[in-house]
Amino acid sequence: MTTNETLRALAARAKETNSLALDTEFMGEGRYRTELCLVQVAVDAETPGEPAWTELIDPFDREIDPTPIVELIDDPDVEIVVHAGRQDIALLRRLWHAHPRNCFDTQVAAAFAGMRSQIGYEALLRELLGVQLDKGASFTHWDARPLSSQQQIYARGDVLHLNEVATVLKGRLEEKGRLDWAREECLPLEASTDERDIDVVFGKLPKVNTLSPSQRAAAYSLVMWREETADREDKPVQKVLADAAIVEVAKQRPSTEAQLRDLRGVHEGIARRRGSAIIAAVAAAGDADPVKTERSPRAQSDPRDAALIVLAESLVRACAVKEELAYELLATRADLQAVVGAVRTGSEDPDVRTLRGWRRAVVGDELLALLRGERSLRIDDQLRVIVGD
Numbered sequence: 320m321t322t323n324e325t326l327r328a329l330a331a332r333a334k335e336t337n338s339l340a341l342d343t344e345f346m347g348e349g350r351y352r353t354e355l356c357l358v359q360v361a362v363d364a365e366t367p368g369e370p371a372w373t374e375l376i377d378p379f380d381r382e383i384d385p386t387p388i389v390e391l392i393d394d395p396d397v398e399i400v401v402h403a404g405r406q407d408i409a410l411l412r413r414l415w416h417a418h419p420r421n422c423f424d425t426q427v428a429a430a431f432a433g434m435r436s437q438i439g440y441e442a443l444l445r446e447l448l449g450v451q452l453d454k455g456a457s458f459t460h461w462d463a464r465p466l467s468s469q470q471q472i473y474a475r476g477d478v479l480h481l482n483e484v485a486t487v488l489k490g491r492l493e494e495k496g497r498l499d500w501a502r503e504e505c506l507p508l509e510a511s512t513d514e515r516d517i518d519v520v521f522g523k524l525p526k527v528n529t530l531s532p533s534q535r536a537a538a539y540s541l542v543m544w545r546e547e548t549a550d551r552e553d554k555p556v557q558k559v560l561a562d563a564a565i566v567e568v569a570k571q572r573p574s575t576e577a578q579l580r581d582l583r584g585v586h587e588g589i590a591r592r593r594g595s596a597i598i599a600a601v602a603a604a605g606d607a608d609p610v611k612t613e614r615s616p617r618a619q620s621d622p623r624d625a626a627l628i629v630l631a632e633s634l635v636r637a638c639a640v641k642e643e644l645a646y647e648l649l650a651t652r653a654d655l656q657a658v659v660g661a662v663r664t665g666s667e668d669p670d671v672r673t674l675r676g677w678r679r680a681v682v683g684d685e686l687l688a689l690l691r692g693e694r695s696l697r698i699d700d701q702l703r704v705i706v707g708d
Contacts (some may be wrong), residue, residue, distance in 0.1 A: 320466075321374040321578060323384050329374055330387035332362045339391050340371070340400045340481035343407040344461040344474060351549040351556070355410045356461035360388060361478035371482060375477045378414070379464065385415055394630035395420035400485045401508075402426050402440045402477075409513040422508045425481065428488040428501040431645030444480055446575050447487045452476055495643075500677050504648070517543060528571060532609030540604035544596060560589060560597065572601050624659050624702045628686050633696055637671075637704035638682040649673060649682050662690040 321329075333339040344357040358376040377383060392395045392411065399419055401407055403426040420605045429443055441452045459470055466474075492498040521527065521542045530538060541635040542565060559570075564584035573579040575615040580587065589682045590597075632655060639646040650673040657669040668674050674683040685706060688694040695707050 320380065320381070322379045323382075325374060326376070326383070326385070326387045329360065329362055329372060330391055332365070332372065333360075333391050333397055333544065334394075336363050337396055338362065338398045338400060338482055338485075339388075340478040340485075341392075342401065342474075342477040342481070343403070343410055345406065345410060345527050346462050349555065352413075353406065353410060354462060355414050357466070357474055358385070358411075359386070359474050359478045361475075361481060363482055371479050373479055375466075375471060375474055375589075377464075379462075389415050389417045392417040392419050395565060397421060398423050400425065400481050400486075402443070402481065402484075403437070404508060405511045406513065408478070408508055409511040412511065413513060419509045422505050423485055423489075423502070424505050424508055425484050425488055427504050427508075428485070429491060430645035430648050431497045431501045431504070432488055432491045432495070434645070436645035436647035440477065443484060447484055448480055450480055473607070503676070508552060515546060517546060520546070524566055526566060526653070530566070532611050533578060533604075534569045534572070535610035537572050537601050537604040538565055539610050540600045541565045541568060541597065544600035548593075560566075560585075560593065561704045564589070568597060572604075573598065574602070621660075621663060624656065624663065627663075627690065628652065628655050630696065631659060631686055633704055634686055634694070634706060635682055637696070637706055638685060640703070642681055649678055655686075658689060662687065 340361040342359045343355060344359075345353050346356050347353040355378045359373065359377060360376065361371040361373040364370060364372055367376055368611050376385060376388065378385075389411075392399055392415075399408075399422050404422065404424050408417075408419055408422065412419070424645065425440075425443060426438060429438050434443070434446070444450045444452050453473060453476060455540070459467075461470070488501075489498055491705060492501055517539075521539050524538060524542070527535065527538060541560065545556050545559050548554075549559045552559070561584060564582070567582050567584050570578070571578070571582055573582065576590060576598060579594050580590045585597075615636060632650075632652070635650045635655070636646050638644075639649055652670075654673045655673040657671050658673065661667065661669045668687075672678055673686065685694060689696070689706075696708060697705050701706050
């Protein structure tokens, strides 16, 4: 494990190289919030050819001051290199109050370099550098102390070659003229969060839009109570009260624990331990304003759209193969459904990513042309889908 003096020295080196490789280990099982258990960082060695300088930061050690690393993360001149780093960034934003300004995610970049979407770090390392990563300690108790030597070796391995991987990927992307595309795709990473939004949680309850306004108020009150309880007890929300049970309780709005026990989905143990609190949450909703159903206007569907969406997907996949891009970077089925519906009804182009920025140039305009009858698809003698006029 590192020391404050060593961290300051590593931070100084990172400022010289304008790059910091970063990874974390965390535990989410059985908790309300994911717990940060370890932070790994690496910078290029001062001597060319030498292994990267890696350090392990113990967030449980109150004597360790992470400020030098936080300042690096906040510095727009220092590139923070991660792999599939959404959770890593979210944790450091919440716990260390870091505000990243310059992230480069090697998983995202790999998809622009012709590799499969969401490629794992082990596979990426093997493919780019021919390095075999030891994953023997990947599923261990990272919250236990002291960490074993195997855990520490594994943790260092996750950042040891990360800057080198990023350098190789950048070279490939520069050759293809796609480095700016990859950087653009990494921008949302800076706002990653694992904070739970009550409104979002409420909106995802099963069949919540079938409830009456007063029932929805009860459901909202129950969601708020559940979040507070889970946070206080550090337990997963579903262990406090399941989503389906919240909806059922909100429907029936029991006023006694006996009525609560009769409801489907409310187990005896939950009723016994939390019955009075659940009843109180339901009662509290009586003093709240009813929550009206928010129904987004749904586009009118047409039975013919299904075939058009399949055709559109074929074009997008053909473009992805031709351009050596992961298909998932270009479109989702929802994107294609929106485009097909807009063309069919003569509406304005929908605000979907397939029709924005570089994606429009790669596939969006071709997709619109296909749906207007200005393009065709055929199969060549090698069973490839070819886009033609």
